[in-house]
Amino acid sequence: EAAVTQSPRSKVAVTGGKVTLSCHQTNNHDYMYWYRQDTGHGLRLIHYSYVADSTEKGDIPDGYKASRPSQENFSLILELASLSQTAVYFCASSGTNSGNTLYFGEGSRLIVV
């Protein structure tokens, strides 16, 4: 079965600090995504990648960077965490062998204080 794992699952960060959320997939998928979930806003795309060593901006990229060092790994980086970045973050993957279906990780709950 498709597997996307995220770490950490939960984190409390200090305003202005650096946060790195990691994602690992064993689906052999080319595409990986980072979404942010807030109540009332659904799932909003932050960054995505379709090949290693390349990332693309999604709909809400401001304040976030992404890194795709390999096909399996995709990280989301908050260089200067802010209160407004408190949210649940989901990583997902998709590929030609899955059609358009997104497979989501378990989510990472980030609280910025």
Add this chain to the structure above:
Amino acid sequence: QQQVRQSPQSLTVWEGETAILNCSYEDSTFDYFPWYHQFPGESPALLIAIRPVSNKKEDGRFTIFFNKREKKFSLHIADSQPGDSATYFCASSSSFSKLVFGQGTSLSVVP
């Protein structure tokens, strides 16, 4: 940003009733329309999807109705069960764009 609008924001139905969740989109190039569901504390997962080669897609108690002219599609959950209580997200995409999700509908099925 291309918009996908979902309504209602929350919905409560009795067990056995049909729940109807609605979605509309703006981009006429969109050609893929999935519904994802998310149970409390879990991640979203694909429930059912349609491509507009037809106006209807059924999978058990779940049916998508698609209206290309009005740029609307809906999810009908027949014989709703308490276990269907979850948040449902519609989404849309094309060959040229990534999936855009609606804001979600929180469904509660009361026994």
